[in-house]
Amino acid sequence: MDDSVLLRFLNNGLINVGGDDTKLAKLSQAANDLASELKKSPSKAQSFSLIAFDPEAPENDPIVVEALAALQARWTTYRNTFSSTPIAVIRAMLLDALVTAAEDDDRVGVCFVASARNALPRLQADNERDIWADVVNRIEAKVDIRAEAEWATPASVTIAPMSYDLPKIKALSVTAGTTERDRLQNEMMAAAGPQYHDSRSGNAQTGGNQYWPQGSPTQWVSDFGRLSAAAVADAVDAAIAEIEITQPDLSGPLNQLAKQVSSYVDDTLKSVSAATAGLQRRTSLLWWKEALFSPTARRSYRALPVNVAAAHMALDLFNEVPLFSPASVVAFLSETVRQLPGTEQGKDRMIRELVTEAQDEASLASLRLAAADLVGAPDGRGPLLALIGHPDHARARAEDAFQILTGVPADARLDPVAWACWIFRELQASKAASDSSSAKRRSKKG
Known part of the structure; x- marks a missing residue:
């Protein structure tokens, strides 16, 4: 993708600056300011993404207000160009900021891609699809390279020889x-x-x-x-x-040798463990898939209602895999859910009903706890997990606030397979947005 996001929005007729390059430059500067803020606070990546996806994003959403403030700082008279709140411009700026930040911080990339895979199938603006597809594929490919490396199992493990400095020992x-x-x-x-x-x-x-x-x-x-x-x-x-x-005193040299041998063996075991982590993880997941037993529900998935079991599967898989996981993990989850009785008919339910079930179902207390740990109470656009993790919040069950808070239409529907994948992606995105240590920031040169 050679063109900038803003320029592609402009070329597709999605934003209009009257052919004034200086105005486009101001938009670019404002987008860079948002990217800098996102790099400082990666936790905003999920909210940035969810607003950027939605052509009908509410004008009073905190992220929209923040983006307008950034635009105002760079372009004081922007209101003279736009007759109303320029949601399309805001969305383009947010997407541009996400792309820039994802180049430096893989957490932002994970959060963006996971959120995009849930939201984009429901994106109504067909004239934007090519832009979104290019952006998502580019960032997902970058994140997948790292994920595949962390999951890979080398053909051999090379261990450096032990080095030991012989001490000077007095003669007998x-x-x-x-x-x-x-x-x-x-x-x-x-x-x-x-x-x-x-x-x-x-x-x-x-x-x-x-x-x-x-x-x-x-x-x-x-x-x-x-x-x-x-x-x-x-x-x-x-x-x-x-x-x-x-006799010479050998206690010091022998103690030092014991420590170095112990350290060498420990490092060797860590190297072997790290090198085979991908194989161990895959083996564990295959056992999980074949057993169809939920560690969180402490029972077989087959003994649970199908949508409840799907939610448990998403949480259990999330607990087993690291933040950086290849795209094939979601496909693995899909195939596992399809083993459950009742999924072959492909029956779907309204997403609002699925959220309500997750808020009330006793066996899904572990999902509510995980969601509450990862996501704050509903406040502006956020994931479904915000409603699931904070069911007692004043707006968590309000029908009229559902689409405002989530960007999901009230009549949207999912089958059990899609529901499991949705929850898993939101868990991954929320973890990426909240985790400040598990991902290394990488420079553009890297």
Whole structure:
């Protein structure tokens, strides 16, 4: 799509600025201001989208008022060009702002596409369809690239080798023992005979071997062997006892190694888990589809009224998949709902009746709670979830306010399959509009 949204609206005759390029420039500036505001507050993406879709958007809607203020800031005399509130211009500006913001923030893209897939089939203005189709397809393709990447399962998982810096460990320290030579000498002399000669005191008794080898060689050998062996053994034992071996302290390096191994294994498991998340998710969804059991209702979908079961299916699938999910997920939901008895006839009901059922059905309390967490009470144009999540709000059940608050005609109808897809898309769009952390903002260069 080479032309800007505003220019395409102009070329299709949907807005008229009297052929004045300066006025078109002012519209473009106002649309950029709205895009900047949307980037600051992505939560407005859903309301921006729902007003942009509707040629009959109410003039007093808060988003219309905000867009008019942006136009007034850039084009003070715009009222001289338009005889009434220029809803077509406002819608074109909002769409242009959504396209610009979606280029930078994938959350805006998810919110816009999910809302568009619900609203556009009911768009009455045929001369706008080509513009909307181009915009939706372009943004959906961009979001799907990211979603498919997050759901993909690689053929192999590459794990980097563990790196470990060997610590410097002190060498083993050995302190040798020594033999007491004087003591060993005295004991050896005692083993050798009864006496020895001392240069200072003369002959002295050894107190050991009482035989000389000349007189009693046999007895002498016996005593010499016994006493000398004991002397040498005692000397060796004493020397060994004095040897000291100082072990290096390995507790620090071993603790560090354990931490690094633990961290490496943890990172490896995370890498494998992340790489196979898509496969695990698909496996879980296939089990869910085959079991046809609702985690929120705690019973089989077949045991519930068909439209109630369809609403539960939308919520259960929403709880199982991430914000960025490929378009095929909605097709998966459609095929799952078609397994329910009663869907083959294709019977439909008024959307207002389906909303009332969701407001009152006891088993759909979980849907009401999720809707209340994601969407505020009805205040200007918003999703059906605003009415479902806040059933006690003064305008949540007002018949005359239904189309004003939702943009959905009071007589619009849906079958169970379309109802499930509608709720799922609104849950995804509302999550994208309210979630400020799960999606990374990406620059236009990215």
